[in-house]
Amino acid sequence: MTAIETQQGRAIRLAGISKHWGETTALSEISVEAPAGSFTALLGPSGCGKSTLLRIVAGLEEASGGQVLIGEEEVTGRPADKRDLSMVFQSYALFPHLSVAENIIFGLRTRRVARAERMARLAQVAELLGLAPYLDRKPGQLSGGQQQRVALGRAVISQRPVCLMDEPLSNLDAKLRQTMRTELRALQRELGFTMLYVTHDQVEAITMADQVVLMNAGRIEQVASPHDLYERPATIFAARFIGTPPMNILPQSALGETGARLAAELGGDLAFGMRPEALRPDPQGLLEMQVTGGEYLGADALVQGRIGGAEALMRVPGQALPEQGTALRVALAPQDLHLFDAGTGRRIDYPQPASPMARPGHPAGSSGAMSPLSNPKEP
Amino acid sequence: MRKREWIYGWLLILPALTLIFLFTHFPAVLTLLHSVFSTPRGRKAAHFVGPANYERMIHDPVFWKVLTNNLWYALGTIPVAIALALLMAVLVNRPFPGRALSRMAFFTPTILPLIAVANIWLFFYTPGFGLIDQILGLFGQGQTNLLGDPATALPALMVVAVWKEAGFFMIFYLAALQAIPPQLAEAARIEGAGRWTIFRRITFPLLMPTTLFVSINAVINSFRLVDHIFILTNGGPDNASSLLLFYIYETSFRYWDTAYGATLTVVLLALLCLLAIGQFFFFERKVHYK
């Protein structure tokens, strides 16, 4: 399987990259580094500039300002064919008139690799990607997943140290996407190139990447490992972008006295973030949730409601949907409370993670709410 | 039920069929008939002569002359017009200031009637004070008579035809170029292909269906477009610039030898059919249809 030579990946460094189209600013001052051999995902909502950034790295688009460095070499002004990288397009961009084999070895031909070597490498790549039976077909005679593999084959056969991918899985169905995620990740590990991977799908980014670059409106929101991105979102945007359903963001007023006390302690207006899966019904809980609806999801269920007047969601086991209109006591582990500056949206790191929700003397269940979990069918 | 649908179907295509039969197939068959009868003259009605008209044609030196002329004309104009069309299309496909203007400029000859075009070119070619002679005069060259010299009359007509047709073919190439996703060229660039390689290995092969279409049209046009001959040379000097269709016109409507005209027409039709079929077979292997 490892017949294809493993090549040392090269680090990609972007320094102050900007891109303007007349009045519109697609990217402003992007500085980030993808370490050699790593899998870095560029994640963000549609139109945030991910593709533009990737195309600037590829040399298909010119930056309005800033520098691109690949392996400590400045390549900002270099044409695409001199950057020693490969790329997989969202539409695959396979050449429709060439056979699968010719598509894969296209780059070897243009770079005048000898025929014997071309054939040897083609055989390896076809073996690796399971394309051997289709080498004589035209791309139009392949399924979407097979076409995707051909595009991959064309990218990996040249053994470049850097590979760029722009939403390569978005044309595939959910199941195939899942298998391809695993395969792509394994392929990258095996061949050792540096991967820059554009996606708007947080699941893709979280499951595949070593490092996620979260972008919004042409700026970087956060650069972090998937774990940190979920556990310690740097901004309200990051908090709501990662996780399904998104994190509940409650205004300071929703937490009443507790909110006011924390705000006084930390200074400024606060916003509270709590993930739906971190909330749980608990008769001793500090928060009260007015249930307004529910959604049954199979393995579990989502309770829709209001906490202190603000909309919130809670994930509960599927059998236990509380009835609409009931008031639930809800608890949250202290380390699961995220604090943000309501003005700037930035995270505030609270020094004593054990304390914020533990307010002595708050009467648990004082509103007289019965526990809806005990018997939800009882009137 | 099925029969009703069947009748409906025929009724729906009846108007189109009527027109095609009346104005295309019927005249073609009639021409074939005319070619085996004699020309009616005065009180002498047409009578069946069998292959006599064809025998006459084979021994007619003018027929062979215009046929050779036409072959040279086709060989000279078609590749040049197509290459020029492709070049212009590639040029105006990339963004640059004044692109719309250039596209229009390239397309203008197509809009003009060939008679008007010929009149413009007559002014270029006129010995002494035509544009070409005026420019040559600046360099101290003497007068030329491009249209009056048997050696240059046909090439002079070919230049006009190329000028007229290239813009028309350019439009087809331009449309085809715009249908090629730009990612293909980008992917090729990343794989290390230069401009010429991209054109040779990606763009040109993907334009093959258009090239087939354009070349069939060009072949037909090389036998069909003779309007400018009337203005520029009238087929002269000594039939040096006469083409098959022009000869058919002369025979049928100047000398009123309609039977012989019909014979020549049959040959022209057969030739066109053969060429079109031949082109399909020739291109079949090379054309990639999506």
Ligand SMILES: Nc1ncnc2c1ncn2[C@@H]1O[C@H](COP(=O)(O)OP(=O)(O)OP(=O)(O)O)[C@@H](O)[C@H]1O
């Ligand atoms: N050629 C262009 N001219 C003008 N504006 C452009 C051009 N290309 C992109 N933009 C703008 O730049 C911004 C970023 O576009 P980009 O394609 O990078 O988004 P994206 O993050 O890849 O989105 P998606 O996930 O939908 O692919 C968008 O607002 C877009 O309108």
Ligand SMILES: [Mg+2]
């Ligand atoms: Mg994009």
